[in-house]
Amino acid sequence: MIYWQIFLAFFIPGILGYGGGPASIPLVEHEVVGKYEWMSTQEFSEVVAIGNSLPGPIATKMAGYIGYAEAGVLGSIVAMIATVAPSLILMIGMMVILMKYKEEPEVKSLTKLIRPVIAVLLGFMTIRFAQQSVEGVGISYTLLIMGVSFILLEKVKLHPAFVIALALLFGAITGL
Amino acid sequence: MVERPISKNTSARPGRVLHRNIGLAFFRIGMLGFGGGPSSIPLVHQEVVKKYEWMTDDEFGDTLALANTLPGPIATKMAGYVGYRVAGLWGCLNALLSSIIPTVVLMIVFLGLLQTYKDVPWVENMAASVVPVVAVMLALLTWEFIKKSGQTLGWMRALLLLALSAILIEAFNIHPAFVILGCFLVAFSSLLKRRKKA
Numbered sequence: 001m002i003y004w005q006i007f008l009a010f011f012i013p014g015i016l017g018y019g020g021g022p023a024s025i026p027l028v029e030h031e032v033v034g035k036y037e038w039m040s041t042q043e044f045s046e047v048v049a050i051g052n053s054l055p056g057p058i059a060t061k062m063a064g065y066i067g068y069a070e071a072g073v074l075g076s077i078v079a080m081i082a083t084v085a086p087s088l089i090l091m092i093g094m095m096v097i098l099m100k101y102k103e104e105p106e107v108k109s110l111t112k113l114i115r116p117v118i119a120v121l122l123g124f125m126t127i128r129f130a131q132q133s134v135e136g137v138g139i140s141y142t143l144l145i146m147g148v149s150f151i152l153l154e155k156v157k158l159h160p161a162f163v164i165a166l167a168l169l170f171g172a173i174t175g176l
Numbered sequence: 177m178v179e180r181p182i183s184k185n186t187s188a189r190p191g192r193v194l195h196r197n198i199g200l201a202f203f204r205i206g207m208l209g210f211g212g213g214p215s216s217i218p219l220v221h222q223e224v225v226k227k228y229e230w231m232t233d234d235e236f237g238d239t240l241a242l243a244n245t246l247p248g249p250i251a252t253k254m255a256g257y258v259g260y261r262v263a264g265l266w267g268c269l270n271a272l273l274s275s276i277i278p279t280v281v282l283m284i285v286f287l288g289l290l291q292t293y294k295d296v297p298w299v300e301n302m303a304a305s306v307v308p309v310v311a312v313m314l315a316l317l318t319w320e321f322i323k324k325s326g327q328t329l330g331w332m333r334a335l336l337l338l339a340l341s342a343i344l345i346e347a348f349n350i351h352p353a354f355v356i357l358g359c360f361l362v363a364f365s366s367l368l369k370r371r372k373k374a
């Protein structure tokens with residue numbers, strides 16, 4: 001029963017992947033390459049590489065593609081549902097409870113307390129992206145793109161979509 | 177700090193326009209989020225808080241905290257929840273499909289092409305050039321949260337909490353989920369005390 005196998009292969013990484021999409025990559029590899037042997041390590045690394053250079057969340061892209069490769073469109077849908085549904089249902093349930101008691105002083109103070117933690121998480125994410133950028137395009141290009149995008153985003157108030165489009169264009173030209 | 181009223185568009189019976197907006201917002205988020213889930217966080221903020229005002233900054237922060245605490249991909253959790261909140265179950269499906277399907281289709285097409293053209297340096301370079309932009313977006317968002325922390329908690333307490341969570345998360349490698357759970361415990365401890373008295 002291929003669909004059941006696909007469901008399991010993506011359901012398990014979905015509920016164990018703490019830390020978002022990238023955290024579940026090794027877990028998916030364990031299932032897809034190790035347990036079910038649908039792909040070789042080489043094929044899997046190609047999937048990850050392409051997945052990394054395309055936009056959008058990585059975990060769902062991988063699930064969608066591998067499900068499609070194994071069992072067509074239906075396989076793709078099963079894999080995506082298995083990746084997304086468990087954590088999403090939890091999320092909605094918990095947020096509904098939190099919103100219900102929004103006006104309680106406890107929830108208000110929770111929001112206040114959580115804010116610095118989120119700031120720290122975002123801060124470290126920033127640093128990781130900066131590091132990744134230096135590895136990807138080198139330090140001088142990183143500083144250049146960062147400076148220009150800061151000015152465009154913060155001073156010119158240009159929509160992020162345009163800034164990203166410009167960066168894509170810049171990358172394509174300098175990469176030729 | 178003036179608290180803004182609860183966001184617009186939370187009506188029980190959303191119109192077609194609302195669904196078109198959800199679709200468009202998450203299509204943009206999906207197609208522009210280079211570098212995996214976390215890179216779409218500033219984009220979600222842009223669409224959901226700034227552009228459509230479906231949520232306040234505070235609600236966005238709470239959503240992000242919870243999404244970080246639960247397992248699974250972060251971008252889809254954010255999309256699914258925001259969609260659900262704005263337009264119920266259909267909104268949830270709309271946001272999910274809009275953010276995922278286009279990228280999966282691209283993935284299938286690209287991997288097909290890859291068999292023909294093995295490696296394309298300029299494509300790689302395109303994706304790599306977006307990473308610094310994402311870093312700047314995240315930095316701006318970080319600053320917004322720091323500023324807000326200072327305004328609501330007072331700078332002394334805010335800096336103390338910032339330092340504390342930074343040390344816990346980075347130096348002691350404690351999973352952020354536990355730090356956030358700690359916040360839950362501190363926030364609800366007064367509730368437990370009240371319960372005991374009652």
